[in-house]
Structure formats: C-alpha cells, structure tokens
Amino acid sequence: MTRAQTAALGSQRFRQRKLSTKSGLAIVREEDLEAIDDEAQRNVPHVESGVEKVEEKEHHLQAALSASQAAAIGGKSATFYIPTPDAVQSQIEYEKLYPLKYSQPTSYLRFSSTVEDCVGCPYDMDEEDDAFLKSMNKKRNASTQCSELQFEEVMNCFEETAQAKQPFAAVDSPPVLSYDEIESSIDDYLDDHARQFAKDIYEHWKARRLEAANKQLITGLKFETGADTDDADPYVCFRRREVRQIRKTRGRDAHSAEKLKKLRKELEEARELFAMIKQREIWKKEQLAVDKTLFDQRDNLISVKQNLPDQYKEGDEDLLITQKQKKKALDITQRLPSGQLQLPRRSDGRSAEADLLLLSDWLAEREREMSLAIEQRIKQHQQWNEGYVDLTKAPLTPPLETGTGSTFRTATTEYLPTPPASISSEHSGDGGIDFGTIWERRPAMD
Amino acid sequence: MAPRDGSQERTGTPDTVEKGLATINTLRIGVKAFVEKDGEKRKAEILSIQSRKGEPNYYVHYEEFNKRLDEWVPASRLDLTQEVEWPQPEGPAKKTQKSTAPAPKSATAPKTTAGQKRPRTSTTAAPSRKNSETPELSATSGNAAKAVRPPLVGGKENRPGSDGSISVIAPEITTDTPKGEDSELDLVDIQDAAAAAKASNPNQQVPYSREEEIEKLRTGGSMTQNQTEISRVRNLNRIQIGKFEMEPWYFSPYPSAFASADTVYICEFCLSYYASLQTFTRHRAKCTLLHPPGNEIYRDNTISFFEIDGRRQRRWCRNLCLLSKLFLDHKTLYYDVDPFLFYCMTTRDEHGCHLVGYFSKEKESAEGYNVACILTLPQYQRKGYGKLLIAFSYELSKREGKLGSPEKPLSDLGLLGYRAYWADAIVDLLYDHDKNSKEGKTNGEISVEDIGALLAMTTNDVLHTLQTLNMLRYSKGQHVIVLTESVIEGKEKQRAKEKAKGISRRRIEPERLMWKPPVFTASSRTWNW
Numbered sequence: 009m010t011r012a013q014t015a016a017l018g019s020q021r022f023r024q025r026k027l028s029t030k031s032g033l034a035i036v037r038e039e040d041l042e043a044i045d046d047e048a049q050r051n052v053p054h055v056e057s058g059v060e061k062v063e064e065k066e067h068h069l070q071a072a073l074s075a076s077q078a079a080a081i082g083g084k085s086a087t088f089y090i091p092t093p094d095a096v097q098s099q100i101e102y103e104k105l106y107p108l109k110y111s112q113p114t115s116y117l118r119f120s121s122t123v124e125d126c127v128g129c130p131y132d133m134d135e136e137d138d139a140f141l142k143s144m145n146k147k148r149n150a151s152t153q154c155s156e157l158q159f160e161e162v163m164n165c166f167e168e169t170a171q172a173k174q175p176f177a178a179v180d181s182p183p184v185l186s187y188d189e190i191e192s193s194i195d196d197y198l199d200d201h202a203r204q205f206a207k208d209i210y211e212h213w214k215a216r217r218l219e220a221a222n223k224q225l226i227t228g229l230k231f232e233t234g235a236d237t238d239d240a241d242p243y244v245c246f247r248r249r250e251v252r253q254i255r256k257t258r259g260r261d262a263h264s265a266e267k268l269k270k271l272r273k274e275l276e277e278a279r280e281l282f283a284m285i286k287q288r289e290i291w292k293k294e295q296l297a298v299d300k301t302l303f304d305q306r307d308n309l310i311s312v313k314q315n316l317p318d319q320y321k322e323g324d325e326d327l328l329i330t331q332k333q334k335k336k337a338l339d340i341t342q343r344l345p346s347g348q349l350q351l352p353r354r355s356d357g358r359s360a361e362a363d364l365l366l367l368s369d370w371l372a373e374r375e376r377e378m379s380l381a382i383e384q385r386i387k388q389h390q391q392w393n394e395g396y397v398d399l400t401k402a403p404l405t406p407p408l409e410t411g412t413g414s415t416f417r418t419a420t421t422e423y424l425p426t427p428p429a430s431i432s433s434e435h436s437g438d439g440g441i442d443f444g445t446i447w448e449r450r451p452a453m454d
Numbered sequence: 455m456a457p458r459d460g461s462q463e464r465t466g467t468p469d470t471v472e473k474g475l476a477t478i479n480t481l482r483i484g485v486k487a488f489v490e491k492d493g494e495k496r497k498a499e500i501l502s503i504q505s506r507k508g509e510p511n512y513y514v515h516y517e518e519f520n521k522r523l524d525e526w527v528p529a530s531r532l533d534l535t536q537e538v539e540w541p542q543p544e545g546p547a548k549k550t551q552k553s554t555a556p557a558p559k560s561a562t563a564p565k566t567t568a569g570q571k572r573p574r575t576s577t578t579a580a581p582s583r584k585n586s587e588t589p590e591l592s593a594t595s596g597n598a599a600k601a602v603r604p605p606l607v608g609g610k611e612n613r614p615g616s617d618g619s620i621s622v623i624a625p626e627i628t629t630d631t632p633k634g635e636d637s638e639l640d641l642v643d644i645q646d647a648a649a650a651a652k653a654s655n656p657n658q659q660v661p662y663s664r665e666e667e668i669e670k671l672r673t674g675g676s677m678t679q680n681q682t683e684i685s686r687v688r689n690l691n692r693i694q695i696g697k698f699e700m701e702p703w704y705f706s707p708y709p710s711a712f713a714s715a716d717t718v719y720i721c722e723f724c725l726s727y728y729a730s731l732q733t734f735t736r737h738r739a740k741c742t743l744l745h746p747p748g749n750e751i752y753r754d755n756t757i758s759f760f761e762i763d764g765r766r767q768r769r770w771c772r773n774l775c776l777l778s779k780l781f782l783d784h785k786t787l788y789y790d791v792d793p794f795l796f797y798c799m800t801t802r803d804e805h806g807c808h809l810v811g812y813f814s815k816e817k818e819s820a821e822g823y824n825v826a827c828i829l830t831l832p833q834y835q836r837k838g839y840g841k842l843l844i845a846f847s848y849e850l851s852k853r854e855g856k857l858g859s860p861e862k863p864l865s866d867l868g869l870l871g872y873r874a875y876w877a878d879a880i881v882d883l884l885y886d887h888d889k890n891s892k893e894g895k896t897n898g899e900i901s902v903e904d905i906g907a908l909l910a911m912t913t914n915d916v917l918h919t920l921q922t923l924n925m926l927r928y929s930k931g932q933h934v935i936v937l938t939e940s941v942i943e944g945k946e947k948q949r950a951k952e953k954a955k956g957i958s959r960r961r962i963e964p965e966r967l968m969w970k971p972p973v974f975t976a977s978s979r980t981w982n983w
C-alpha cells in the first residue's frame with residue numbers, strides 16, 4: 009500500500025473503531041454474531057475496485073457485481089456472465105495444418121530458439137504467386153519443376169536484396185531493382201537448383217513490386233519512422249524505449265544514496281591504501297639512498313685507510329660492515345671509550361648509546377615528576393578534608409595514617425571510592441563528573 | 455476533433471447538450487442516436503461511417519456497454535424519430551472543462567511508463583472515452599517534448615497561440631474531393647490522410663472558423679474521421695487460430711492492409727499472422743514451433759507454463775501482444791516488449807502445447823505489480839483457466855517473497871476474475887484456519903496483513919475482498935471476520951463435490967513449479983542494440 013493510500017485510509021477511520029490491519033481479528037460464524045454495529049460498518053475504509061470509473065457503470069459489469077453481491081449477502085443468484093462474442097469451431101483442416109508431431113519429454117522443456125529460427129523461409133507464397141508458379145511449371149519439363157519452397161527462396165532472395173540495397177524504398181520510391189543489380193546476391197543466397205528459376209521468377213517479382221509501388225511484398229507491422237505522424241498513428245507500435253525512465257520513489261532514492269555512500273567510502277579507503285603504499289615506497293627509496301651513501305663513505309674510508317697503512321688497527325674491519333643487532337648490544341660498553349673513528353652502528357645513524365642514556369634520564373625525570381605530582385595531590389586532599397569527616401572511608405577499611413612519600417601508593421588505592429579530581433579534569437571543566445565537587449557538597453546533604 | 459470534443463464536454467455539462475431531429479444525411483461522427491440493440495433502443499455514439507454497397511453503415515458504441523459490443527449497424531437500426539444529440543461545437547463550455555480537469559496529464563503520466571497498460575482515465579476528467587484517443591501519446595517516458603503535447607482531441611488546446619499547442623486540422627475539412635456515397639472507404643487511406651493532416655505545421659492557423667467547420671461537416675456528410683478515432687473501431691473482421699474462429703473485440707495494430715481481409719489466420723504456435731489461407735498454409739508447412747519458445751517452468755497433468763523473455767523472444771512476444779490486444783482494451787502496444795516477461799499457460803496434446811492464456815509481468819515493477827496484462831483466449835474462457843492464471847501469478851510472488859497486485863485499471867472481466875480468485879483463496883484460508891483453531895491447532899485470530907502475507911496479496915486487495923464478501927463486521931466493540939452462511943455453504947458444497955468426484959479443483963501445486971525469480975541487470979531491462 010502506498011503512503012498516500014494509507015493516509016487516505018487513516019483519514020476515513022474513526023479513532024475508536026478504526027480497523028487495524030495488523031491486529032488479529034476473530035473469525036466468527038454468522039449465527040454467533042450478536043450485535044452488528046452497522047454504524048461502524050461505514051468506518052471500514054472503502055477500497056477502489058480498480059476499474060475505470062466510466063466502465064464501472066457498464067450494465068453488464070453492474071449486473072455481475074450485484075449478482076455476486078447478492079450471493080455474498082446470502083440471497084440466491086445465478087452466476088452472471090458478462091456477454092462476450094463467442095468463439096466457434098473453425099472449418100479449417102486442422103489435422104492437416106497441424107500434424108501430430110509433438111511428444112512430450114519427461115523433463116521440463118528448455119528452449120531458446122526464436123520464431124525466426126523456426127519458421128524457415130520467411131516468404132510465404134500467396135494465391136497470385138501460386139498461379140504464377142503453376143503456369144511456370146507447365147512450361148517446364150518434369151525434371152526442371154520448381155517447388156514451392158524453391159520459389160519462395162528465390163522470392164525471398166529478391167526481397168532481401170531489395171531491402172538491403174534500397175532500405176528507404178518506402179520513402180524515396182526508387183525504381184525496382186534490375187535483374188543485373190540482384191544477380192550478384194543470387195549466388196550467395198540460392199543453391200544451383202533454385203538459381204535456374206531466378207530469371208523467370210524475377211519478371212513475376214518485378215511485376216508485383218511495381219504493383220505495390222516498390223514496397224515490400226510481405227506486409228509487416230508499422231514501426232516508428234521518426235516522422236511526426238508516428239505519434240498519432242495507432243498502427244505504429246513497439247517503439248523502442250530510449251532509456252527506461254526510473255520511477256522515483258523515496259525508498260529508491262534512499263537506497264541509491266546509501267549505495268553511493270558505501271561506494272564512496274570504499275573507493276576512499278582504496279585511495280588511502282594506495283597513498284600509503286606510495287609513501288612506503290618513497291621511504292624505501294630514501295633508505296636505499298642513505299644505504300648507498302653509507303656504502304660510499306665506507307668505501308671512501310677504506311681507500312683512506314689503505315693510504316695510511318700504519319694507522320691500521322685490528323678490528324677496524326668491523327666498522328665497515330653493518331653489525332647484527334645482537335652483537336652491537338653486547339659491544340656497547342666496550343666500545344664507548346674507543347676513539348674518534350667510532351661510527352654509528354645503525355643504519356638510521358643514531359647511536360645506540362645515546363638511546364640508552366636518554367631512556368634512563370627520561371625514566372628518572374618521569375619518576376621525579378610523578379612523585380612531585382603525588383605529593384601535591386596529597387596536600388590538596390588534606391586541604392579539602394580539613395573540617396570534614398569522611399564517612400565514605402568507613403565502610404571499606406579503617407583509615408590509615410596520612411602517609412608521606414614512602415607510603416602514598418597504599419594510601420591512594422585505599423581512597424579509591426573518593427578519588428581526587430585529576431588535574432586534567434579540573435582544567436577542562438567539561439570532562440565529566442567532577443568528583444571534587446561531589447565531595448564538597450556531601451556534608452551539606454548530611 | 456470537433457465531434458468528439460463536443461460529446462465529451464456534454465458529459466460534463468449536460469445543460470449544453472444540443473438536441474434535434476436528424477436525417478440520414480445530417481448524421482455524422484460524434485452524433486448520439488438511439489439504436490436498436492437486442493430489441494431495445496439504446497443510446498449510442500456514432501464512431502465511424504462507411505458506405506457498403508451504396509448503403510451507409512454506422513459503427514456505434516452503446517453508452518454504458520463495453521466497447522467489445524460496439525458494432526456496425528445499417529441505417530435501419532437507427533431510430534431517427536427520436537431526437538439525437540449533436541456533438542458539441544467549440545464554445546465557452548471548454549473553459550469550464552479546463553478548470554474542472556486541470557491536470558489529466560499528470561494523472562495519466564505515471565501509467566504510461568509501465569508500458570503495457572493503457573493509461574487510466576483521470577477521475578477528475580469528465581470525458582468518458584478520452585483515453586482511447588489520447589492514450590500513451592502524451593507524457594511518454596523520457597521525452598519532454600512529448601510530455602507537454604496536449605491531448606490530440608479537444609479543440610481547447612488547439613487555438614492558435616496557446617502555449618505549445620498543436621493545431622489539429624480536421625481531416626473532415628480538408629479540401630480533398632469528398633468521396634462519393636457509393637465508394638467503399640478504405641480505413642488505411644483515411645488514416646494516412648489524417649496522419650498527414652495532423653503532421654502539418656503545428657502553428658498553422660486553422661483556415662476555417664469553427665462555425666464554418668461545423669457547417670461544412672453538417673452539410674458535407676463527410677465520412678472521413680480523425681485518425682485518433684481509428685483505434686476506436688475494430689480493424690479485423692475475424693480471426694482463425696488453432697481449431698477456433700472468433701470476432702475480435704478491440705482494435706489491434708496488425709498491418710493496416712489486414713483490415714480488408716475476411717479472416718486473419720494466426721499460427722497457433724508462433725502466433726504469426728496471415729491475411730490469406732494460402733500464405734497461412736505455406737507457413738504451416740514450414741513452421742516447426744510446437745510450444746511457446748521458452749523454458750517450461752510448471753507442468754501438471756493438463757497444463758504447462760512457459761516463461762518467455764520479451765527481450766530474447768521479441769518477435770514471438772510482439773505476436774502475442776498483437777493477438778491479446780484484440781481482446782484487451784486496456785493495453786497499449788506503444789512500446790516494445792523488452793522489459794516484460796510473459797508467462798504462458800498451455801494445454802497439451804500430440805499436436806503441441808496450445809496457448810490458453812498468459813500474463814505479462816514487468817521484470818522490475820516499481821509499483822510492485824505482479825501482473826501487467828492478463829488474458830485467457832476467448833475460446834478457453836469460462837473454463838476456470840483464468841483463475842489458474844491468477845493463482846500462478848501469486849505463486850510466483852510467493853516464491854519471490856513479495857506481495858503482488860495486478861496493474862490497474864482492471865477490465866470488467868479482469869475485475870470479476872480477480873474477485874473470484876481472491877474470494878476463493880481467502881475463504882479457503884479462513885475456513886481452514888477456523889477449523890484448525892476449533893481443533894485447537896492454532897490461535898483463532900488472524901489479521902488482514904497475515905492473510906495478505908500467506909496469499910502474497912496486498913493488504914488493500916484483502917480488505918477489498920473481505921468487504922465485497924460482507925465478511926468484515928464490527929461487533930461488540932471490535933472488528934471481526936465473519937464466515938457468512940453463504941460463504942460456508944458455498945465452500946462445503948464445493949468440497950463435497952470434489953470429494954464425490956474424487957478430483958480436486960484445478961489448482962497450482964507449488965511443488966511442481968521449477969522456478970527461481972530471474973535476476974536482471976539494469977542494462978538487460980532496457981533496450982540496448
């Protein structure tokens with residue numbers, strides 16, 4: 009049901025008595041019905057019949073509808089048929105025209121040949137052709153008779169050639185093709201036997217084409233020609249649909265929007281992936297350049313050292329080869345004091361020693377900062393607690409002595425239920441519940 | 455054109471109807487006169503006039519009867535002792551129509567895109583048969599130029615200078631020599647002339663005043679007609695298909711030359727069409743098709759269903775559409791068959807699989823329709839096949855896990871067929887549900903949506919059916935579903951009958967359906983060369 013229909017139905021219903029299509033309805037027998045509220049009958053939405061208004065009024069339809077209406081209400085009524093022109097048995101020789109050829113396969117039929125595949129030669133000779141063929145065959149001896157099918161093939165050859173060579177014959181009315189113009193295609197279309205009739209049949213074909221103003225002999229449907237007359241012509245049928253117009257509905261719109269969004273997201277991800285790959289390759293390239301520089305410099309060093317043989321020291325070769333990580337770690341302390349020719353061991357050029365030193369420094373610094381911050385908070389906490397009794401501590405564990413530096417760790421864990429506000433939340437303000445505030449208000453509530 | 459336009463406006467504003475006595479010589483297209491039909495005098499509109507053997511014949515449409523009963527009548531069946539209604543000449547009445555029906559185009563526009571159904575008449579527009587003349591022509595998909603084209607009938611948009619309008623020159627007033635009374639008029643010629651007239655310079659000033667036109671029409675007794683009215687007149691006299699012969703009900707755009715053939719022969723298997731027995735016989739000698747050219751997706755003891763893709767089997771599906779248009783009023787062949795699948799029901803014997811009926815279905819329906827057009831061929835009607843076709847369409851919807859409904863508008867026969875199926879399916883369901891709950895197997899209650907989900911029917915269609923069966927009642931403060939006595943009686947009779955005969959009604963057995971919902975890429979749904 010469309011939105012509009014639903015709305016229309018809704019507006020027709022009364023609030024209390026509206027029919028909900030979703031809720032279960034009891035099924036009752038007519039005799040079990042006690043009171044029927046006829047008033048409410050009218051509140052059932054009226055549903056359109058789906059027949060055009062004008063045709064709804066037609067006598068026969070009305071008669072049929074009221075007959076079935078009467079039956080529904082319980083009255084007696086014969087089935088009423090809308091009168092239609094009758095179909096009658098044909099006098100045609102059906103058995104001859106439709107021989108018994110069909111035997112049903114056991115499995116369901118699967119079939120994809122088209123009508124064109126199944127009708128053989130598309131030219132069907134008519135009475136006039138038949139008369140001509142008979143008279144033509146009379147003039148020939150028994151061995152050179154033209155069969156109906158051969159005749160049709162020749163005619164079809166002419167028709168198709170004409171159609172190919174004069175595709176706009178219906179519009180520009182050119183003269184009927186001469187035999188010479190057709191001859192070339194005869195060889196392509198016809199077998200040797202049929203070819204011998206071509207000349208005779210051509211005269212017949214030409215006469216018929218002239219009679220028909222050089223239009224096709226097989227009367228076909230009228231398709232669109234692109235002329236303005238097409239639109240008003242009821243005979244013009246089966247126009248091609250240029251582009252099927254997509255009917256817009258809200259659902260369809262939302263659906264396509266969703267699809268497009270998804271597609272965009274996926275494409276975006278693919279793009280990012282490629283950008284990252286590109287970046288990685290750039291970095292690889294840079295690394296190679298650095299490695300090469302390193303290599304060159306080492307090479308340089310070697311040549312320098314070769315020129316200064318007395319400076320040679322045992323173990324210097326190690327400097328010229330990139331060491332394995334493990335070895336480097338072990339050698340650190342050993343190497344520290346050794347002289348000015350000390351070279352970085354890692355490809356990134358940073359010295360491993362510097363790393364180590366920095367880390368210990370950093371850790372020490374951090375520890376200092378932390379203990380400072382903790383000290384401050386303890387002080388702060390004590391300040392807040394001045395003049396108050398913290399009852400929240402009691403249910404958990406007995407309060408400990410306010411600790412100094414050495415005991416603060418235990419102290420803070422014990423105080424978890426009323427944690428001091430972190431520095432960051434104090435500053436940001438909108439960082440959630442401020443425990444400090446709760447703490448301060450608590451006495452007032454008691 | 456003038457006569458039509460007038461009659462339409464009269465429908466909306468009856469006070470302006472011009473009545474008067476007419477003679478054979480003053481009768482013209484658009485006049486409404488009383489015509490004898492089955493012993494009664496019925497008001498009928500003259501849609502076409504032709505001379506046959508020197509006598510005028512009138513193609514008439516009886517008011518409030520389906521178009522399939524339109525027919526050619528001789529002058530003797532016309533009752534000219536009673537006043538006739540003249541077609542309304544162009545006048546101020548148009549303005550009122552314009553204001554009361556401001557947007558018929560927008561009302562029909564969405565329907566035209568579906569491609570197989572004729573657009574529905576706007577409920578605001580008074581004219582009864584306007585659609586048959588201005589159907590798919592306006593607001594065709596994706597073509598802005600066409601979309602703004604005004605209806606081809608109706609003088610109101612034809613006044614020079616009005617925005618983007620096209621002056622339609624009435625073929626009745628072209629200066630061609632009027633045809634002699636005795637000459638047999640050829641529909642084809644009329645149509646060509648009319649189309650040519652229509653195609654003439656759209657901004658050209660109509661060379662006659664309206665009054666002059668009317669006067670000329672009145673005195674000239676012209677028998678030509680607006681080309682858009684051609685499709686209101688059946689073009690084929692008789693068709694032969696399989697073992698049967700029948701008269702077509704409506705116009706179908708078979709080659710226009712076929713209009714002069716006594717009988718058009720249609721090959722039962724490939725549905726190709728022939729204007730003579732000779733050509734048809736030759737075709738039959740060569741045609742090897744023995745069943746619809748697609749995959750069999752359902753088979754039971756009597757019937758088979760085949761699935762045919764309009765895109766792959768263009769020729770066959772076109773042939774099918776041409777044939778079915780003869781019996782379907784609300785169908786258009788304006789566009790090609792590509793976006794549709796055709797589900798064809800056949801019966802079998804040693805001759806082959808004989809087409810009994812079919813329904814078409816959009817490969818992708820934005821409105822959720824599970825059927826576009828549906829037809830049981832006339833020679834197989836009233837045998838229960840229609841219900842099977844409908845049941846099959848719902849079986850497909852169940853397999854798809856979708857709720858389905860047929861495309862609107864429905865024809866009279868379509869409505870009756872669907873109502874019968876819906877009633878049957880719903881009553882069956884409720885009857886069993888009620889029985890099971892009485893035996894304690896299920897909870898007794900069921901919602902409208904539950905019913906819809908179980909039967910792949912839309913909520914709207916379930917409601918519609920419950921209402922028409924008088925089964926939806928309000929009792930003791932709540933809605934209930936009533937299994938009425940007549941419903942139960944009917945159902946029990948039906949089941950007893952089945953038991954006695956030992957055969958069950960023809961039904962679709964889901965386990966015999968070998969089918970997965972086909973999936974189409976966007977490009978395969980559209981037309982690609």
Ligand SMILES: [Zn+2]
Pocket residue numbers: 127721722723724725726737738741742743
């Ligand atoms: Zn065939």
